[in-house]
Amino acid sequence: MIGKTNTICTFGYQTLLVQVEVDIIPGTIGMQIVGLGDNAIKESRERIRSAIIHSGFEFPVKYIVVNLAPNEKRKEGAISEFAICAAILIASGQLPQSYFVDKILLGSISLDGKLQNPFGLMGAALHASQLKSIKAVIIPEKSLADVGCIPDLNVYSLECLGQLNKLINNQIQRHCNSAIKIPDQAIEVNMSEISGLEYAKKALAYSAIGKHHMMMIGAPGSGKTMLARAFRSILPQMNRSEILSTTHIYSTAKLIQNNLVFNRPFRSPHHTTSGVAMVGGGSRPMPGEVSLAHNGVLFLDELMEFSAATLQALREPMEDRIITISRASGSFTFPANFQLLAATNPCRCGYYLSTKQICSCTPQLIYNLYRKILGPFLDRISIEVEVRESGNHQFINTRFEKNTNYWRSKITEARNRMFSRNGDVLNSELSLEKIIPIYQNLENYDQLIRAYSASTMLSNRGLLNTLRTAVSIMDFNESSIMRNEFLEEAFGYRIICHIKHNFINKVA
Secondary structure (H helix, E strand, C coil): CEEEEEEEEEECCEEEEEEEEEEEECCCCEEEEECCECHHHHCHHHHHHHHHHHCCCCCCCCEEEEEEECCCCCEECCCCHHHHHHHHHHHCCCCCCHHHCCEEECCEECCCCEEECCCCHHHHHHHHCCCCCCCEEEEEHHHHHHHCCCCCCCEEEECEHHHHHHHHCCCCCCECCCCCCCCCCCCCCCHHHCCCCHHHHHHHHHHHHHCCCEEEEECCCCCHHHHHHHHHHHCCCCCHHHHHHHHHHHHHCCCCCCCCCCCCCEECCCCCCCHHHHHEECCCCEECHHHHCCCCEEEEECHHHCCHHHHHCCHHHHHHCEEEEEECCEEEEEECCCEEEEEECCCCCCCCCCCCCCCCCCHHHHHHHHCCCCCHHHHCCCEEEEECCCCHHHHCCCCCCCCHHHHHHHHHHHHHHHHHHHCCCCHHHCCHHHHHHHHCCCCCHHHHHHHHHHHHCCCHHHHHHHHHHHHHHHHHCCCCCCCHHHHHHHHHCCCHHHHHHHHHHHHC
């Protein structure tokens, strides 16, 4: 008899439904695992033998062949050990085959037969919840608190391999889905700790409402990084689906073991980060920084120091919200629904826009610095704000500043207005057909747009993103109609065009 069980294996970010097949053949004593498993899977042979013996079962003293199907797909990790143990017990007649036909077994095994939490279990359980042919998942007891929150998933939990007989005899109850208890979001930097910079704080709020990509430009020490650190805390809390999808990425990337990710990711890669590390890939396909920032923020400090190739690689995921990596072995698609927040000095010395110190950079040097972001990359950034230095007398006067809770509540209220009007569509995703009705109440709408776009020399994409920003400004100001001042403020956040004209004329 050939014993069969189901499990889910991973390879990089990919999850794959795997059928474990076991055949027990008389003759030479030993065990062989085939099906393109990695070293962790091949090394499980002695653990499996010890676990079966210490759990009160009989280990077949024969030649055991274990196959992980589909045979041509690579698998990694120890998550399949539990399923292999059960398949051996089925093949040896110690467990019934019929019980395991529509169930998935997830977990690694210790020498004494206790079930352990392997890396990738949360991602595998999320994948199992999408399979219509599977009625239940059997997991280690330690994983129940988090896996039990996954919707549309029937879960049984065991402490050890020896409890399989109790499970088959219906002595272990199925666990119902539990609600996710979302803790209060931690505040790393409170907005009230930042004195002044009200215009920059408003720009951050507009960015958070519509999920617009944003860039801050200012002299060293003006507060750009501190604003970025505070930005994460004013974002609305993740909902259930966002929590689960973010957890899936971090679980399969082996950055967490079996915990849910409740706080929005905030990734801040160094400017020496390579293109592959930024967007993902490699011989073993893994998500990059854009995917690890999924449902959160990708903060690029010292934007101008990143290589041009790395910045240009961000163009597609900034707009498409996914990243597809093509290799000889196939194409891999990773989620990348992140919000870009960038900070940069206006020039090499940092004082091109300063009113306190004289810039020592030549026009040619400034032009070469900006050249890597001009064009398609800059078009995808909707808000560009200059962060000016605050005086020393303002630094300690923070008791009258609005705190993070104020800004978060304003953003949440604005988002509610946005979703009640747009459905599930964010302002940054509005099509031109949906934007035009919002602007119908404006007199001389066509002339206004032509005048603003002529002064900024925006491309069609840049113009559309600016119109989307104006809608978020409208939602922030609790208005149901578009006004001239909202549109003017949105075009005021395209400051790079003025800088560009300045130094291009000087270079010319």
